[in-house]
Amino acid sequence: MDDLPTEDLSNRLKTAVLVLADGSVYHGEGIGATGEAVGEICFNTAMTGYQEILTDPSYAGQIITFTFPHIGNVGTNREDMESATPAARGFVVREPVPAPSNWRSEHSLEDWAKDQGLIGISGVDTRRLTRHIRAHGAPNGVIAHDRAGQFDLPALVEKARTWPGLHGMELARDVSTSTPYPWQETLWQREGGYGRLDQARAHIVAVDFGIKRNILRNLASAGARVTVVPAETSFTEIMALAPDAVFLSNGPGDPAATAGYALPMIKDLIASGLPVFGICLGHQILGLALGGRTVKMQQGHRGANHPVKDIESGRVSITAMNHGFAVAKDNLAEQGVAITQLSLFDGTICALKAKDGRIFSVQQHPEASPGPQDNFDLFSRFVDQAASASQT
Numbered sequence: 573m574d575d576l577p578t579e580d581l582s583n584r585l586k587t588a589v590l591v592l593a594d595g596s597v598y599h600g601e602g603i604g605a606t607g608e609a610v611g612e613i614c615f616n617t618a619m620t621g622y623q624e625i626l627t628d629p630s631y632a633g634q635i636i637t638f639t640f641p642h643i644g645n646v647g648t649n650r651e652d653m654e655s656a657t658p659a660a661r662g663f664v665v666r667e668p669v670p671a672p673s674n675w676r677s678e679h680s681l682e683d684w685a686k687d688q689g690l691i692g693i694s695g696v697d698t699r700r701l702t703r704h705i706r707a708h709g710a711p712n713g714v715i716a717h718d719r720a721g722q723f724d725l726p727a728l729v730e731k732a733r734t735w736p737g738l739h740g741m742e743l744a745r746d747v748s749t750s751t752p753y754p755w756q757e758t759l760w761q762r763e764g765g766y767g768r769l770d771q772a773r774a775h776i777v778a779v780d781f782g783i784k785r786n787i788l789r790n791l792a793s794a795g796a797r798v799t800v801v802p803a804e805t806s807f808t809e810i811m812a813l814a815p816d817a818v819f820l821s822n823g824p825g826d827p828a829a830t831a832g833y834a835l836p837m838i839k840d841l842i843a844s845g846l847p848v849f850g851i852c853l854g855h856q857i858l859g860l861a862l863g864g865r866t867v868k869m870q871q872g873h874r875g876a877n878h879p880v881k882d883i884e885s886g887r888v889s890i891t892a893m894n895h896g897f898a899v900a901k902d903n904l905a906e907q908g909v910a911i912t913q914l915s916l917f918d919g920t921i922c923a924l925k926a927k928d929g930r931i932f933s934v935q936q937h938p939e940a941s942p943g944p945q946d947n948f949d950l951f952s953r954f955v956d957q958a959a960s961a962s963q964t
């Protein structure tokens with residue numbers, strides 16, 4: 573482990589452990605459901621929006637370490653769910669969960685997590701854990717929560733060691749919808765909450781690899797009627813719905829694994845002449861379909877303040893991110909694909925464009941939830957394209 577001083581947390585209850593595959597053990601206090609959860613330990617630096625993060629389906633297979641210490645302070649509610657159930661396998665926090673204080677709160681994080689079958693651990697030196705991830709990459713690990721504090725540590729280490737890891741793992745099918753459904757809910761507003769689209773100017777088919785609801789709300793607020801379809805929908809089935817444009821969603825796992833079945837559909841879409849927009853996993857699979865390659869990152873990008881530079885305009889926007897894979901730079905130019913945005917943190921690819929902008933994608937999450945709304949305009953740009961495609 574890193575050579576850092578650790579705080580004495582021994583006065584806390586020891587009802588949970590976080591065990592990493594390298595054998596290191598963090599003791600703490602259990603939150604929510606009891607039992608064991610195995611996954612990749614990543615970290616997210618956002619200071620708000622823990623409920624949206626925990627319910628973002630892209631986190632399937634992962635245990636989230638929150639670097640912000642006060643997690644649970646605004647409670648939870650029914651409105652801030654990004655999917656029907658949390659996809660993350662568990663979460664790690666520094667401070668004990670406090671009593672919620674917010675006018676929108678309905679349940680404490682503790683009660684909500686119990687209800688959702690989600691396991692958490694508090695009292696962990698999250699700064700130390702984060703530095704470990706930064707230095708050595710995201711490890712596999714197990715959280716165990718037992719009210720009697722009985723843990724078989726060697727068995728937990730073994731469980732972490734034998735978990736295959738996210739590299740090569742297909743998870744989109746697990747979190748995707750099983751049947752198509754329509755979406756018309758628009759963005760939340762202080763007065764009136766969520767709204768409803770009444771006059772659509774385009775029809776978009778959204779392929780659900782683990783879609784966040786705020787993406788759908790942004791599309792609806794920009795004037796699109798949306799039909800959400802399962803991850804394994806074929807090109808022919810999509811075309812039977814007569815879309816004006818097709819959206820490829822965010823989602824969990826290794827994009828190369830999901831590309832295993834989604835590539836033929838996306839290649840046909842590219843050839844079809846329809847506008848196509850991809851976010852995060854959708855961006856990565858689009859990159860693969862355009863002839864690129866994806867790689868696993870050392871620590872990934874997860875937070876709400878990631879600066880991204882648009883190469884053409886020079887404009888810098890602050891973005892929400894959540895990804896552990898990225899499109900590699902090597903061979904895109906030969907395929908006629910332009911890199912349009914770069915991360916100002918590490919220079920990785922943040923956006924792609926092909927076919928004169930008819931096909932475009934971003935690595936960040938322009939829908940925020942949580943995070944800055946600097947890139948909300950991407951949704952109206954896409955719906956504009958869809959609307960003009962529908963008139964021709």
Ligand SMILES: NC(=O)CC[C@H](N)C(=O)O
Nearest residue numbers: 630822823852853896897
């Ligand atoms: N948010 C996402 O769509 C994540 C994409 C992919 N699973 C990654 O970790 O890079």
